[in-house]
Amino acid sequence: MVVVIESDDDVPEVIARLEAIGYQARGNLGVEGRQAFAWPEGEKRHHLYVSPTTSAELQAQIAFRDRLRSDPAVAAEYVALKRELAARYRDDRPAYTDAKTEFIESALESTRPPG
Numbered sequence: 001m002v003v004v005i006e007s008d009d010d011v012p013e014v015i016a017r018l019e020a021i022g023y024q025a026r027g028n029l030g031v032e033g034r035q036a037f038a039w040p041e042g043e044k045r046h047h048l049y050v051s052p053t054t055s056a057e058l059q060a061q062i063a064f065r066d067r068l069r070s071d072p073a074v075a076a077e078y079v080a081l082k083r084e085l086a087a088r089y090r091d092d093r094p095a096y097t098d099a100k101t102e103f104i105e106s107a108l109e110s111t112r113p114p115g
Helices: 008-019 056-070 071-086 093-109
Strands: 002-005 033-039 048-052
Touching: 002 008, 002 056, 008 033, 008 048, 048 056, 056 071, 056 093, 071 093
Parallel strands: 002 048
Antiparallel strands: 033 048
16 A cells, blocks of 8 residues: 655654554665555554655556556456465565566556657
């Protein structure tokens, strides 16, 4: 999940509010334009990020989402890949994430105008 905020200036307040309800700020984890959070104890496992509207990372996520929505074949391929990788990398989140990268970049490349 991504919480979209207007500006980088809003990050400190958003961090404080999320920490007040049990989230733990984890920094950007090497991805500029977003802040990552660990889920509150006792909650179902999930990933939460905060990104300002100007974030290149957020824009890439939206472009990828739109690509999946516009092409059912690509979406089905991604589902199959995620299932295979989830089984293969059940206890290795970084490897799971890395293994998806080539597919995501390829899907995004096809959305960019030539040149």
